[in-house]
Amino acid sequence: MENKEKILIVEDEFIVANDLKMILKKGGYNVVGIASSAAQARTMIAAKKPDWVLLDIILKGSETGIDLAKELNGSKTPFLFISANTNQSTLEAVKKTQPYGFMVKPFREKDLLVMLDIARYRYALEHQVSAPLTDTNRQASAFNGIIGNSQSLKEILNRINIVAPTETSVLITGESGTGKERVAHAIHEHSDRKNKPIVVVNCAALPLSLVESELFGYEKGAFTGANSRKIGKFEQADGGTLFLDEIGELPLDAQVKLLRVLQEKEIERIGGEQTIKIDVRIVAATNRSLEREVAEGRFRLDLYYRLNVFPVELPPLRERKEDIPQLAMHFLQKFNAAANRDIKTFNPKVLEQMAQYNWPGNIRELEHLIERSTLLAFGDEISEINLPSNTAINILPSETGVLQSLEDMERNHIMQTLQACGGKVFGPGGAAEILKIPPTTLYSKMKKLGIQQEHY
Template sequence: MEIKEKILIVEDEFIVANHLKMILERDNFKVIGIASSVTQARNMLAQQKPEWVLLDIILQGDETGIDLALDLIKSEIPFLFISANTNHSTLEAVKKTQPYGFLVKPFRPKDLLVMLDIARYRHGLENQNKANVNTIEKQQLGFSGIIGKSPLLAEVLSKISIVAPTETSVLITGESGTGKERIAHAIHENSSRKNKPIVVVNCAALPLSLLESELFGYEKGAFTGAHSRKIGKFEQADNGTIFLDEIGELPLNAQVKLLRVLQEKEIERISGSETIKVDVRIIAATNRKLEIEVANGNFRLDLYYRLNVFPIELPPLRERKEDIEELARYFLEKFATADKKIKSFSPKVLDRLLSYNWPGNIRQLEHLVERSILLNSGDQITQIDLPSNTVLNTIPQQADLQSLQEMEKNHILQVLNSCEGRIYGPEGAAAILQISTTTLYAKIKKLGIKMEHF
């Protein structure tokens, strides 16, 4: 049988390392070595380049698997983490390295092989995306209702064009009002399932008591009031697509059943004894940070990586302001009526639209244009009622919050200033931050910190 990819295992527990080796070799992967420390792994990497690295976080020596991950990123070697450490700070550090998977110890052999299959598939898609990124024109794609020409939107459209024709699960993230459902429809409309239904489920809108019956259906007599059999959303979406909006609101018991659908492609109705095969593509969306939900025990890590095969993050409207005018004109045309033939915005109104921060994103702009049409007379909108900035600022808005990267950069700068730029030694920045000097140098480079900054 044909040998699959070459894999390096970096794991300091002898029993776990050999267990991994046995599973991989039984599935025709070639294990080129086992390293118990970052130093040993680097020596092995200098001699032979693997196609994949399985990487523990806590290793022998002073450096961690996250330190080695930074080397692998530079060498363009894909990697996956295997660790028992799932606290919030660890998951945040892991996320920044963008691994292709994270397997929690203890694990089943099947979990490892499934994670590897997903990782290999995703890596192949990304390579295809890089090869095709400049060959796809927006006009060739059926993206109805997606308005704008900004570089950030073009990047989203490029990702859709790659993933839509496949059967891959997609996780769409972004703030409320950024158009996640529209993106889900675009993926479905450009897939081989486009002539089959796309079934939309808002997980946040369903009461907990109804959630499972809505998703999986029930048999007659399953509970009081169940006078007949009900077909659930997954059966309705058979051979099509199901869009699970606000997936972060899904309770843990429903997450277990959803995981089974992803793994086994089968469901059971409530009080049913029959196992029903379903062929459904899953697209999920959330405005929550699922990594934080995982760390807090509210979302299953295995389900997160099952859904996160191909992530698409939607930018907020404030980061694509070059699209605001086109979007506003689109909504103006959409809501114009025979009685309200408004054709344009005054220059003053356009300036106000462009300078506003849009905490409610595209949905807020849409509602604002619709309301403005009703309140304005004539053929031009000359007045627009934007919420006061002073009112908005009384509540912390998403736009006012720093990203984790900005917070990390500012904190490192503060430490570097406090020790006058010293990095080494017991009073150096690395010691204060409790990270290795290698990690600190990598962070300084990644965050764009220069000597003149401190």
């Protein structure tokens, strides 16, 4: 079935351009031409008025696809990038042009058509060609465990609605505690894979030596101690979704294998002699800047682009404070039931205190605070809440009037964070998570700085 949308291909390699043309025509698109330079593209855009432009970055002549993209942005012509020529500065320049998609060569025919489907849906949603979901309450109620009425949350839910029914990989970004795993579950629950498992892997918690055996499994006798066959996470998730949390922690060797799985849809168990076909959708999450990780050589650029077909960026709680009362009431009801309490509300003073606080631990910090407050409350309302007075680094002079050393500032900041977390060092809502460093690093710093339990 033809959708009759017109696409202009801007690509300087004839063979690649011709392959693209055949894929698009097979997918029902009307390819109105092929341009090999930005100048030729301008002429064809004026004459053919395409609905979409498919852009390579490196073109004939002195101008690049990025130069042309800036003009397309100005004229409101939607476009997508397809390129094999990328580096960190290119990546940053591409992001500034706000494309509707970016795909790395080589790619599968299906990947291109899925990217175009998503791009068209996003474009229609933004321009209200198709009716977007505008009732935020109705949206939130459809996603179990996602609470709030803010505009930023509404936009996240719209993006989930767009991507959930597709097969594309999703990259969820955001600070620790913003609800990335909850969003991953929502994507799975609203997909055609909902009756199959969603398997969660915390990449940060996997010891380096066990990453590949956990993900891909192993055969009996593959190494010392392998006394039986182990089925890896990919096989466990077959037919469903694999959620790779904190994917920025995945070592480079495992990234190479993950990229192969995304490309070939098959795995090999360690010690195995045959490939195993798998049908798994990848949803990944990170609290790191993967662009920075790519630039510093810790994350593969080609894997980044494979995962980043459809990014979902979660805002920190400090940017959606209007959701705090509803979130707080949700957690109050949850912990009322768990503790057999009947606390009905929050004192207005408490709500004001929560609105003024910046929540470095985000929703997870709010949840833990409500849990403690529920246990400590008297009567039928929460009238007091123990918020940290200040979690920022103290850069003012000390009591002696002398500026603190960098070591003293670090010691004070760690102790303030530990106090805010009730002394919890690692795990959800712990100091390591809020400080965004591995627990082993935090313990090492505490030992070096002489921070002992009695200090916090």
